[in-house]
Amino acid sequence: MKAATARRLLLAVGLLAALPLAAGAQTRSIVLPPDHPYGDLKVGPGVDVTERACRACHSTDYVVMQPPGDARQWEGVVTKMVKVYGANISAEDAQAIARYLTTHYGK
Numbered sequence: 154m155k156a157a158t159a160r161r162l163l164l165a166v167g168l169l170a171a172l173p174l175a176a177g178a179q180t181r182s183i184v185l186p187p188d189h190p191y192g193d194l195k196v197g198p199g200v201d202v203t204e205r206a207c208r209a210c211h212s213t214d215y216v217v218m219q220p221p222g223d224a225r226q227w228e229g230v231v232t233k234m235v236k237v238y239g240a241n242i243s244a245e246d247a248q249a250i251a252r253y254l255t256t257h258y259g260k
C-alpha cells in the first residue's frame with residue numbers, strides 16, 4: 154500500500170470515528186407550546202398513564218373531541234393506535250387506558 158493511500162484510509166477511519174461525536178454535538182431540543190386547556194383529560198385513576206401514552210404523538214384534543222364510546226370502542230381506539238400507528242404501549246397500560254377512557258368518556 155502506498156503511503157498516500159494509507160494516509161487517506163486513516164483519514165477516512167478517523168472521520169468515521171468522529172461521526173457519532175459530531176452527531177451528538179448537534180442534538181437540539183425544542184419546546185412545544187402547551188396544549189390548549191380544551192384537551193385536558195378528566196382527573197381519575199389511569200389519567201397519568203393515558204396522558205403519557207396518548208400525548209406521545211398528538212394532543213389529547215383527539216380524545217376529548219370523540220363522541221362518548223363504550224368499552225369496545227375505546228379498546229378499538231387504543232388497539233388502532235398501537236397496531237396501525239405504532240404506539241409503544243404495553244398490554245397492561247392499554248387495558249388501564251381503555252378502562253380510564255370508558256369510565257370518563259363513555260356512554
Ligand code: HEC
Pocket residue numbers: 203206207208209210211215216219230231233234238239240241242250
Ligand atoms: C404512535 C403515535 C400515536 C400515539 C402514541 C397515539 N396516537 Fe392517536 N393517532 C395517531 C395518528 C397518526 C392519528 C391520525 C391522525 C390524523 O388522521 O390526523 C391518531 C388519531 C387519533 C384519534 C382520532 C380518531 C382516529 O382514529 O383517527 C383518536 C381518538 C386517538 N388518536 C386517540 C389516541 C389515544 C387514546 C391514544 C393513547 C392510547 C393515542 N391516540 C396515542 C397516532 C398516535
